[in-house]
Amino acid sequence: MTMLKIENLHARVEGKEILKGLSLTVNAGEVHAIMGPNGAGKSTLGNVLAGREGYEVTAGSISYNGVDLLALAPEARAAAGVFLAFQYPVEIPGVNNTYFLRAALNAQRKQRGEKELDSMQFLKLVREKLKVMQISDELLHRAVNTGFSGGEKKRNEIFQMAVLEPQLAILDETDSGLDIDALKQVAQGVNTLRSPERAFLMITHYQRLLDYVVPDFVHVLADGCIVESGDKSLALKLEDHGYSGIGTSQPSGAAA
Amino acid sequence: MSEPATLPLVSSLLDAALPPSGLAWLDTARRENSQAFAAGGLPDTRVEAWKYTALRALGQRRFAKGDAAAQSRAVDASTLALPGIDGARLVFVNGVFRDDLSALESLPEGLTLQPLSQALQGDPEPLRFALSRHYRGAGDAFARINAANASDGVVLRVAAHAKIAVPVQLVFVGAAAETDLAWHGRNVVILGEGSSLSLVEQHAAASEQAHLATLVSDIELGERASLRHVVLQNAAVGASLIRRSSLRLQAHAQATMHVLELGGALVRHDLQVELAGNGSRLDTRGIFMPRSRQHIDTQLAIRHQALHTVSSSHWRGVANDRARGVFRGAILVAPGADGSDASLSNKNLLLSPGAEIDTKPELEIYADEVKAAHGATVGQLDPHSLFYLQSRGIPQAEARALLTAAFCRAVLDDLPDQPLREHLAALVLAHLPNT
Incomplete structure (x- = not known):
């Protein structure tokens, strides 16, 4: 079934038009890769989906599980199951990682009308996820992302995703700045979370991540529009020929 | 100074003069400070130390003297309790010592703790120096009236080398009364050589009444003495609370203060520290959080007067609504205080467009090989x-x-x-x- 339907999306940042008529359909269970050169609008798409302030949608629509996503506040989107793994996770000194995650999970549960977890229940959940994600619990006791290495920050994003169990996960250049071991670890985390109910939108500049997380669809984003769509072989083609030859085949926009 | 005796505040406080104490030196000091208060009145904002705290509105108010019924005011002792604090406790309600709320039995060895009113009836001589002071500064109005009118407070002594690990709790409560009251508390805390003390000072409210309180504390640390002092200021939202804490540290003494300023309508704290002995050290940490129309002013003044003295101060302010925070951190490294290390930071958050924080770090250095750092910021989330x-x-x-x-x-x-x-x-x- 259709989870996300983006139609003719136009968005501005600081008065400059970045997205210029982007359309994309994502079904539950699918993994979509969005690739493209710098400045194409990849991160803007992620930020518009998550509801960051300063990203102004001037035309088009985004329907998520039949609901107008653009009408929701960021926290309501999160509660509805949208998760953005940040390209640059924010350091928050003074807020303990565990405390933060529990506050986030319970805030989401509260908005969904579910019972909040007490600290014992939460701890049990966290331990399960740590085991599955193969992450040391040392990260939990520190302040959110504070003093974390680049790799630790990205792993922490994936760990948050594992605990919050979103329906639609958007990974904004989660692979950037990672060495090969960290990349494998992040990819393994994502693969663990793949399920028929969950969809992924992986925004990436390089094909490297796609060696480890095999996408169902690959889209090329250039100058604010999806100019080409295909299967994983498209990523390999890009790797060989770069972005210069793109846009020659018909953009399919609504994949699947 | 502007026409002092005409201000309602000044005349109402002067009307509340104390009866003779039976101690000639004390009556003299009270009378002279009273006269100085009458002559000087209240400082206006042209006095540097009061630049951001206007006393115009307070000056127009009148307060009744003391509280004759303080002993019978209802105060729920459980509201004064702090987690893990169950040692000696001294409680004042509307400025008057309340035996029934205090805990003075089985004090640890080496600790002397009693209300000033009792100490003066016993052997007042050790208090003579502290209580004979004359306040001469242009901004000293409240210290003057406190010296003139204070009849109770805390007298605390720690004997040399005694270690008082369980925190001593000093509580000042404002309780409901028939009219708005003014009271004045005078505290004298003396730590003997090599002793240590943990102190929790609390300002609490048993009603929202708009009383005025002044509190002057002299805290002396002997050589190698060590003090941990926590201040929790949660006075009534209508209350005016003017405090002055003066610390003096002898060689290798150490004082650590954590201050949390939450309550009060008009709050002023002058925290004055003399690092008088070589190698003495002060650490202050503080948070002030004015909201609605609160005004909270902290004036921190640290004097490095001896070799290798260290001070480190970190203060944070958060102002919301139409509230105002004021912070002045003045560090002076005097001639001869070579090798001293002074750092001060004050970071502030404004949570609403109507809120204001005025912060002013000041650093004066007259010694050699001094390490000093200071900074202040005001920002938003x-x-x-x-x-x-x-x-x-x-x-x-x-x-x-x-x-x-x-x-x-x-x-x-x-x-x-x-x-x-x-x-x-x-x-x-x-x-x-x-x-």
């Missing part, structure tokens, strides 16, 4: 952090409170008493909107 929390499902108001509490918490982190630290952190969070 980081939008990136806010969005990060929201994107994880935390509603905006809650996210703002969480970030603000974290901002404040940074200065509580080195408070070793964990239950108390958590209690203060919880009070900070509860003081923020929408939690």
Whole structure:
């Protein structure tokens, strides 16, 4: 079934038009890769989906599980199951990682009308996820992302995703700045979370991540529009020929 | 100074002169300070130390003298309790010592603790120096009237080498009365050589009445003495509270203060520290959080007067609504205080466009090989952090409170008493909107 339907999306940042008529359909269970050169609008798409302030949608629509996503506040989107793994996770000194995650999970549960977890229940959940994600619990006791290495920050994003169990996960250049071991670890985390109910939108500049997380669809984003769509072989083609030859085949926009 | 005796505040306080004490030196000191108060009146904002705190409105008010019925005012002792604090306790209600609320039995060895009113009836001679002071500065109006009118307070002594590990709790409560009252508390704390003391000073409210209190504390640390002092100011939202704490540290003495300013309508704290002995050290940490129409002013003045003295001060301010915070951190490294190390930072958050914080770090150095750092900032919550929390499902108001509490918490982190630290952190969070 259709989870996300983006139609003719136009968005501005600081008065400059970045997205210029982007359309994309994502079904539950699918993994979509969005690739493209710098400045194409990849991160803007992620930020518009998550509801960051300063990203102004001037035309088009985004329907998520039949609901107008653009009408929701960021926290309501999160509660509805949208998760953005940040390209640059924010350091928050003074807020303990565990405390933060529990506050986030319970805030989401509260908005969904579910019972909040007490600290014992939460701890049990966290331990399960740590085991599955193969992450040391040392990260939990520190302040959110504070003093974390680049790799630790990205792993922490994936760990948050594992605990919050979103329906639609958007990974904004989660692979950037990672060495090969960290990349494998992040990819393994994502693969663990793949399920028929969950969809992924992986925004990436390089094909490297796609060696480890095999996408169902690959889209090329250039100058604010999806100019080409295909299967994983498209990523390999890009790797060989770069972005210069793109846009020659018909953009399919609504994949699947 | 502007036409002193005409101000209602000044005349009402002067009307409250104390009866003769039976001690000639004390009556003289009271009379002279009273005369100085009458002559000097209240400082206006042209006096540097009062530049950001106007006393015009307070000057127009009248307060009744003391509280004759203080002994019978209802105060729920359980509201004064702090987690993990169950040692000696001295409680004052509307400025008057309350034996029934205090805990003075079985004091640890080496600790002397009694109300000033009793100490003066016993052997007053050791108090003579502290209580004979004359306040000569242009901004000293409240110290003057305190010296003239204070009839009670805390007298605390720690014998040389005694270690008082269980915190001593000093509580000043404002309780409901027939009219708005003024009272004045005078505290004298003396730590003998090599002794240590943990002290919790609390300002609490048993009603929202708009009383005026002044409190002057002299705290002396002998050589190698060590003091941990926590101040929790949670006075009534209508109250005016003017405090002056003067610390003097002899060689290798160490004092650590954590101050949390939450309550009061008009709050002023002058914290004056003399690092008088070689190698003495002061650490101050503080948070002030004015909201609605509160005005909270902290004036920190540290004098490095001896070799290799160290001071480190971290203060955070958070102002909301139409409130105003004032912070002045003045460090002076005197000639001869070579090798001293002084650092001071004051970071502030404004949570609403109508809020204001005036901060002024000052540094004067007259010695050699001094390390000094100071800085002050006023800003707003980081939008990136806010969005990060929201994107994880935390509603905006809650996210703002969480970030603000974290901002404040940074200065509580080195408070070793964990239950108390958590209690203060919880009070900070509860003081923020929408939690």
